[in-house]
Amino acid sequence: MSVNERIDGIVKTNDVVLFMKGTPLFPQCGFSSKAVAILDHLGVTYESVDVLQDMEIRSGIKEYSDWPTIPQLYVKGEFLGGSDIMMEMYEAGELQELVTSQGLAKA
């Protein structure tokens, strides 16, 4: 299976996926840490992929999304953005709206 197919499988089988450096408990980069904090604050259930544990995905995700940095957030198979966009959307109330309308909050 190619790396594109692997990533495709991950983003299509999970409602919310965060590609990040480290894990939600131990983020290895300030930007990933910020992304985790936003998702946790919103009470979103999400899957995380530690790109530091998988070099193929680490480089593959940048091509797949055509986006140069990590973290990257996918919601329902669609690329939403990195931590800056998450923060902008959060501050504008758009992320809360998305979480509510798509039913992504923890029960």
Next chain:
Amino acid sequence: MAMAADEIEGMIKAALPDALVEITDLAGDGNHYAARVVSESFRGLPRVKQHKTVYDALGGKMGGVLHALQLTTATP
């Protein structure tokens, strides 16, 4: 390797001549920046596209020599 703030600003302005660019050196180490870019060309574009426009202007430096750029985009 770090990048100088005026180099970042220059590359963004080369691609978006109308842009107002504010660069802040967050840590004072020439390596962690915040950039706020205001351009008419962002109007009507989703956030992802706005940020992508700036990343493209930086010509592959984003995610490479430029690790830490906290980006905010807006329209005038």
